[in-house]
Amino acid sequence: MSEMSEGDLAAVSQLRSSVMRLARRLRHQHVEQSLSPTExxxxxxxxxxxxxxxxxxxRREHVQPPSMTRIIAMLEEKGLVRREPHPEDRRQVVVSMTEQAQAILDxxxxxxxAWLAELASGLSEEEWATVRAAAPALYKLAHL
Incomplete structure (x- = not known):
């Protein structure tokens, strides 16, 4: 994308603000209250x-390795992950989720x-069509 117009910059600002507010509200809908957003x-x-x-x-979570070691230890203590020997490098471990963790995530x-669907039911058909059409681009932005 080249230089942005004032209208584009305003749209970027509105998108940022909206995504941050929606993400904050979504975080409050989690099931397991004892888990931090990082966990x-x-x-x-x-x-x-x-x-x-x-x-x-x-690397994927953008935290320092010592912090991740602590997070993994807390998740392991809660029975949500397990550490196993790395199949090729015995100096390392591989972390995987337990069935309990999968159930919590599900x-x-x-x-x-359900919360987001309920919220979306307040949109007009045209607004919902716009959101539905934008979903793939928003997903791409979130994963760049």
């Missing part, structure tokens, strides 16, 4: 990407989807 994020990454080393998780997603 939920790690579980979500494991669900999306599969098992990973602590270093890989730290229920959290179900609850958040």
């Amino acid at each position: 939920m994020g790690v579980l979500g990454t494991l669900a999306r990407c599969g098992s990973a080393t602590p270093g890989e998780l730290a 229920e959290s997603r179900r609850r958040r989807n």
